[in-house]
Amino acid sequence: MSHFGRSGPPDIVDTYSLLVLNITFRTTADDLFPLFDKYGKVVDIFIPRDRRTGDSRGFAFVRYKYADEAQKAVDRLDGRVVDGREITVQFAKYGPNAERVHKGRIVESVPRSRYRSQSRSPRRRYRDDYRDKGYRRRSRSRSRDRYEREKYRARDRDYRRRSRSRSVSPDHSRGRGRGHYDDERRSSSRSVDSASPVRRSPSPRRSSSPHKNSPSKGESPDRHSRDGRSPTPRSASPRGRPAASRSPSPRNSDVDE
């Protein structure tokens, strides 16, 4: 996707690619085009984007027609603040096909015709390539990963805490004084046993209406539900319920109220 509407690389011959780093994630080729075009003839501008989300990766490739212009652009645009961020302009080191590039110009191309004969060149599809490089380079968002990790850790912590709760039980260590106290302990243990390992209600509140709407009037919203159609309009076929075991309240039909 080039800025010129062409598909793929227009013509990498006699073109000098510049790598623009540190650009904002919102910066597009349209924003970089005028800046780079001012210093020379820009052949094409390409900004790699994530295939999953489609977001910019934060860097772009600007191809100039002449090396001197590219050099000038690098010298003039390198360190320029674009969109509130300092961009880094430098010559590309590698080409689109992993070719060695010198000053943005491809000086060494991969001899695919030669390797074609040999099985040394495995047919790496886009998927494979992506899985090899893309995912590894995916650590572009450290904060996000950290956030996810934090979440995970929180869960782990909760889990651990629950486990510890049981371990803390002194009844295990208390092997002394087992008189009538035993009864009490048993009672307590039983209580804890049936409350701890099973499942603890994280929300003891009866607030079952998270709606921010606070009807001061004595309106009955449930009436709407009841009076309305089926309380569980999950599918277009209310009768086509293949799950017979999914009846939370079998007396729903009985309930007249």
Next chain:
DNA sequence: GTTGAGCGTT
């Protein structure tokens, strides 16, 4: 709505 080392598309 967020992020930030790096090298690319039909």
